[in-house]
Amino acid sequence: xxxxxxxxxxxxxxxxxxxxxxxxxxxxxxxxxxxxxxxxxxxxxxxxxxxxxxxxxxxxxxxxxxxxxxxxxxxxxxxxxxxxxxxxxxxxxxxxxxxxxxxxxxxxxxxxxxxxxxxxxxxxxxxxxxxxxxxxxxxxxxxxxxxxxxxxxxxxxxxxxxxxxxxxxxxxxxxxxxxxxxxxxxxxxxxxxxxxxxxxxxxxxxxxxxxxxxxxxxxxxxxxxxxxxxxxxxxxxxxxxxxxxxxxxxx
Amino acid sequence: xxxxxxxxxxxxxxxxxxxxxxxxxxxxxxxxxxxxxxxxxxxxxxxxxxxxxxxxxxxxxxxxxxxxxxxxxxxxxxxxxxxxxxxxxxxxxxxxxxxxx
Numbered sequence: 001x002x003x004x005x006x007x008x009x010x011x012x013x014x015x016x017x018x019x020x021x022x023x024x025x026x027x028x029x030x031x032x033x034x035x036x037x038x039x040x041x042x043x044x045x046x047x048x049x050x051x052x053x054x055x056x057x058x059x060x061x062x063x064x065x066x067x068x069x070x071x072x073x074x075x076x077x078x079x080x081x082x083x084x085x086x087x088x089x090x091x092x093x094x095x096x097x098x099x100x101x102x103x104x105x106x107x108x109x110x111x112x113x114x115x116x117x118x119x120x121x122x123x124x125x126x127x128x129x130x131x132x133x134x135x136x137x138x139x140x141x142x143x144x145x146x147x148x149x150x151x152x153x154x155x156x157x158x159x160x161x162x163x164x165x166x167x168x169x170x171x172x173x174x175x176x177x178x179x180x181x182x183x184x185x186x187x188x189x190x191x192x193x194x195x196x197x198x199x200x201x202x203x204x205x206x207x208x209x210x211x212x213x214x215x216x217x218x219x220x221x222x223x224x225x226x227x228x229x230x231x232x233x234x235x236x237x238x239x240x241x242x243x244x245x246x247x248x249x250x251x
Numbered sequence: 252x253x254x255x256x257x258x259x260x261x262x263x264x265x266x267x268x269x270x271x272x273x274x275x276x277x278x279x280x281x282x283x284x285x286x287x288x289x290x291x292x293x294x295x296x297x298x299x300x301x302x303x304x305x306x307x308x309x310x311x312x313x314x315x316x317x318x319x320x321x322x323x324x325x326x327x328x329x330x331x332x333x334x335x336x337x338x339x340x341x342x343x344x345x346x347x348x349x350x351x352x
Binding site for chain 1: 301342349
């Protein structure tokens with residue numbers, strides 16, 4: 001339980017800190033991509049997950065308070081997931097019709113699933129899928145979450161492969177190439193967290209599965225935290241072959 | 252679209268100054284772009300200049316083009332200037348911003 005909690009706390013702290021940092025950047029640039037991903041990280045990874053953890057951890061809370069906390073968490077989380085969809089669509093596929101369709105359909109699924117989950121919340125009970133079988137609305141919203149994080153991972157690694165080739169001819173910076181990679185790692189880890197959650201909802205009575213899911217989610221929480229920091233928290237500057245080539249040419 | 256015009260202009264010029272037909276010129280340039288990790292749809296002038304200088308010459312030689320240096324000089328001179336094109340917020344530019352201090 002403690003290991004699981006530590007991983008979740010790392011996840012929450014990294015999402016909130018990195019989200020706020022990117023939001024500060026967005027306040028200066030006033031551009032959609034940084035606003036979308038900054039808010040997504042802060043809301044879904046930071047605030048929403050923290051509220052969910054609070055509702056489980058503080059056992060003295062009145063049942064209706066737990067229900068309200070979970071309802072707020074669902075709203076905040078789903079806004080965050082939706083904003084990640086906005087980011088991936090507008091950054092990687094702004095002019096593709098299929099991407100606009102995927103964004104539209106999955107956003108509708110997220111909204112409908114989120115509202116369905118809120119309506120079925122019972123005072124004092126945890127969120128659907130935690131410790132009991134998943135409901136229709138739970139599976140609906142989980143599938144949309146899996147699609148958005150999976151889509152983000154695919155686009156990020158595809159772009160990382162392209163950027164590595166650019167780096168070789170001096171057309172890219174090593175830091176930016178790495179950023180695509182680490183963001184890809186964090187979105188893959190988030191996708192695996194959704195698979196873990198699915199396992200938890202599929203086998204609510206298996207103690208082995210429940211323990212493995214908690215442990216796995218904790219590890220993944222650390223992976224998300226580390227890769228988010230590595231991707232979006234600049235610490236020093238790493239020069240790559242491309243930059244060295246450009247420097248040599250200039251000299 | 253601005254990004255497509257960079258590719259169109261360079262490939263049209265390549266077709267004009269070599270024995271390539273339209274398909275061969277566009278195909279050769281596309282292969283050089285792919286090898287460089289670039290996409291024809293979002294190609295920027297400074298990127299195609301590097302490709303013309305460092306990647307395209309070998310592809311032209313492999314396809315039997317003589318006087319490759321002269322061809323590349325002509326192509327380079329034909330690349331549109333940055334200020335002629337609307338700026339595109341590419342994923343690379345966005346991810347570069349996201350890590351800025």
